Amino acid sequence: MSQLDLTALPRPTKQPWQVRNPRNTWLVAGASVVPMFLAVVITLLTNIDATLATLLVFLPLQLIASIGVGQFIFGKKGRGDAILVIFTVFFSTLVGVLLVSVMFSVVVDGLKAMSPQFFGQNNHYISSTTSLEYGGVGHAILGTVLIVGLTTLFTIPLGILIAIYLTETRGRMRPTVRTLVQAISGLPSVVSGLFIYAFLIAPSFSAHGLTQQAGWVGSIALFPLMLPTVARIAEEALRLVPQELRNGAYALGAPAFKAFWQVTLPAAKSGLITAALLGVARIIGETAPLILTTAPSNDTNLNPFVGQIATLPTYLYGYINQVQATSQQRAWGAALVILILVFVLFTLARVLGSAKSTKAKKRK
Amino acid sequence: MSDIQDVTAEVPARRQLRTKPFSLADRLFYGITKSASSISVILVAAILLFLLSQSFATFQTQGFDFITGSQWNNAKGHEVFQIGPMLWGSVLISILGIIGGVPMAIAAAYFIEFMAPKPIAKVATVLVDLLAAMPSIVIGLWGLYVLTPVVAHWGSLLYGLHHVSMGPVNFDIPIFAMSDGSVPSTFSGSPFIAGWIVAVMIVPIITSVTREIFSQMDRDLINSALALGGSRSSVFMRVILPTASGGVTGGVLLGLGRALGETVAIFYVLNLVSDINWFNILQSKGGSVASLVLQKFGEGTPNEIKALMAAGLVLFVLTLLVNWLAAVIVNRAQPWRKI
Numbered sequence: 001m002s003q004l005d006l007t008a009l010p011r012p013t014k015q016p017w018q019v020r021n022p023r024n025t026w027l028v029a030g031a032s033v034v035p036m037f038l039a040v041v042i043t044l045l046t047n048i049d050a051t052l053a054t055l056l057v058f059l060p061l062q063l064i065a066s067i068g069v070g071q072f073i074f075g076k077k078g079r080g081d082a083i084l085v086i087f088t089v090f091f092s093t094l095v096g097v098l099l100v101s102v103m104f105s106v107v108v109d110g111l112k113a114m115s116p117q118f119f120g121q122n123n124h125y126i127s128s129t130t131s132l133e134y135g136g137v138g139h140a141i142l143g144t145v146l147i148v149g150l151t152t153l154f155t156i157p158l159g160i161l162i163a164i165y166l167t168e169t170r171g172r173m174r175p176t177v178r179t180l181v182q183a184i185s186g187l188p189s190v191v192s193g194l195f196i197y198a199f200l201i202a203p204s205f206s207a208h209g210l211t212q213q214a215g216w217v218g219s220i221a222l223f224p225l226m227l228p229t230v231a232r233i234a235e236e237a238l239r240l241v242p243q244e245l246r247n248g249a250y251a252l253g254a255p256a257f258k259a260f261w262q263v264t265l266p267a268a269k270s271g272l273i274t275a276a277l278l279g280v281a282r283i284i285g286e287t288a289p290l291i292l293t294t295a296p297s298n299d300t301n302l303n304p305f306v307g308q309i310a311t312l313p314t315y316l317y318g319y320i321n322q323v324q325a326t327s328q329q330r331a332w333g334a335a336l337v338i339l340i341l342v343f344v345l346f347t348l349a350r351v352l353g354s355a356k357s358t359k360a361k362k363r364k
Numbered sequence: 365m366s367d368i369q370d371v372t373a374e375v376p377a378r379r380q381l382r383t384k385p386f387s388l389a390d391r392l393f394y395g396i397t398k399s400a401s402s403i404s405v406i407l408v409a410a411i412l413l414f415l416l417s418q419s420f421a422t423f424q425t426q427g428f429d430f431i432t433g434s435q436w437n438n439a440k441g442h443e444v445f446q447i448g449p450m451l452w453g454s455v456l457i458s459i460l461g462i463i464g465g466v467p468m469a470i471a472a473a474y475f476i477e478f479m480a481p482k483p484i485a486k487v488a489t490v491l492v493d494l495l496a497a498m499p500s501i502v503i504g505l506w507g508l509y510v511l512t513p514v515v516a517h518w519g520s521l522l523y524g525l526h527h528v529s530m531g532p533v534n535f536d537i538p539i540f541a542m543s544d545g546s547v548p549s550t551f552s553g554s555p556f557i558a559g560w561i562v563a564v565m566i567v568p569i570i571t572s573v574t575r576e577i578f579s580q581m582d583r584d585l586i587n588s589a590l591a592l593g594g595s596r597s598s599v600f601m602r603v604i605l606p607t608a609s610g611g612v613t614g615g616v617l618l619g620l621g622r623a624l625g626e627t628v629a630i631f632y633v634l635n636l637v638s639d640i641n642w643f644n645i646l647q648s649k650g651g652s653v654a655s656l657v658l659q660k661f662g663e664g665t666p667n668e669i670k671a672l673m674a675a676g677l678v679l680f681v682l683t684l685l686v687n688w689l690a691a692v693i694v695n696r697a698q699p700w701r702k703i
């Protein structure tokens with residue numbers, strides 16, 4: 001009798017459900033590639049429209065082929081899955097194309113206007129036909145920084161205080177406040193501008209109104225738009241701080257104020273910074289309120305309390321539907337500057353925010 | 365006897381447990397946060413109050429026709445301010461945006477949460493968040509120069525369907541026709557394009573709300589449905605969608621609120637005409653309350669500006685209602701948010 005072979009079989013490297021039949025992979029891929037190839041061929045041969053080819057040739061063929069393949073591999077179950085997957089991928093691709101298109105066109109067209117003087121110079125001697133070598137958005141960047149900075153100064157403390165009220169206290173107004181903050185977050189930006197115009201500029205109190213259009217009025221008009229963003233994200237950040245930490249502080253005899261100041265606040269610091277940054281990102285490109293409450297300017301104005309002042313969105317607004325190519329270039333350039341600012345704020349928020357919040361992420 | 369007397373004498377007075385803050389620092393702490401929170405109440409009240417005080421005259425002179433009529437004339441002595449076409453235009457554009465945006469958003473959320481590999485899902489989430497933060501004027505610029513030519517072309521394709529008679533195939537689709545039956549020279553400036561712009565703006569909002577709802581779903585529920593023999597599609601239709609429907613509805617309403625108030629982006633791609641356009645979505649005329657404000661504000665007469673305040677008030681009340689409804693629904697669908 002031969003010796004029984006007792007060497008162990010190699011352990012499978014994949015779980016049973018991870019094993020894929022290569023034949024199935026080829027079939028699934030083929031169900032999409034062949035219709036695409038057919039659609040391209042038909043487009044080239046008959047010269048029909050690419051949209052029509054996608055909708056009338058590619059999509060139906062892909063759907064039929066995938067249903068067939070699904071039926072072949074998984075039986076009756078596979079048909080529904082094929083439809084679900086095809087539609088999900090189609091619509092997701094549409095979303096992706098739109099998103100990438102926005103960013104791609106802003107970056108490509110904006111880069112044509114980029115130069116050092118585009119960041120450094122103002123618009124003083126610029127007419128609509130001046131070449132792109134002169135003039136830029138320097139004054140608008142300064143104006144945006146001043147106006148948004150002023151808004152930030154009073155909005156972030158208020159927003160964080162609202163978040164504290166919602167999470168750290170047992171106040172009776174909490175449901176009301178939460179609902180109202182959510183309601184304000186949907187406030188149309190133009191209504192915010194109209195409100196501040198009615199409040200400060202229009203003759204409500206006196207015959208001439210309280211003030212003229214100026215940078216600080218714009219700052220106040222941005223307040224209702226920034227407040228709910230800051231409050232909501234700060235609330236999430238404070239809520240991520242485990243309740244045990246607070247209870248520990250209370251058990252050691254700390255009064256609520258000290259427990260918050262020395263325990264909750266340090267623990268939520270990165271989240272609160274994220275709230276502030278995303279709040280700034282929310283308003284940095286707001287246009288309608290600034291059009292109603294500030295007067296545009298071609299010159300650098302470092303005083304947001306008096307006179308005309310330019311901002312990036314109003315600069316862009318002024319150039320957007322001009323006929324001249326250079327003016328349109330300036331518009332794209334300004335759009336790229338706004339996009340860069342938003343992107344920088346976003347990246348900062350992610351980097352600073354991910355430091356602490358990752359471990360407390362999934363909560364039920 | 366005397367022993368018992370002694371014991372009762374030693375029982376200390378009942379201590380009062382106080383839940384209200386009593387030290388000065390705590391009272392200050394609560395007082396400051398409470399007064400900061402009342403800002404939200406004051407803000408909403410102040411917006412209503414100031415807009416109402418400015419627009420009262422308009423409501424008085426125009427009456428109910430302000431909302432239903434369709435004329436706009438700022439000439440002295442003949443002043444008529446009516447926002448019917450604009451109000452309907454806002455609603456029409458929002459409906460189109462919702463029709464286009466909701467399938468895209470739900471598909472994207474499903475793709476990110478259940479289908480895509482981890483790294484792709486992460487990148488997609490960041491992209492969607494970034495688009496949500498994209499200022500509407502940038503979208504307007506893109507919509508004017510990049511999207512309009514493309515969608516106008518789609519519009520011209522759809523226009524071919526307004527009256528089809530090819531042998532046995534005979535049908536009319538009235539919403540693709542023009543109200544006066546003319547052959548259009550251009551397909552830009554139509555509610556169809558504005559609807560696409562609105563869809564682009566609300567997709568990130570609906571996607572992020574829906575994705576959050578999907579990610580908080582009970583995985584055991586899905587896995588047990590799969591274990592019972594469900595396929596992806598049946599699990600999606602019978603488990604995921606019914607469970608998440610409340611939150612998704614809330615997200616859609618949030619998007620609707622944003623769509624109704626969208627200003628700058630629509631301003632550039634829509635041909636604002638003070639003449640009501642019921643359903644001819646390819647016709648180059650439409651309306652939007654918020655864009656009307658932007659259009660008329662620059663050189664408005666004092667009375668006209670008051671009428672714009674009234675339009676803003678109507679818009680505010682409308683969005684407030686929609687957002688309030690959305691907040692209630694989203695909160696009900698996300699009970700973990702309430703503590």
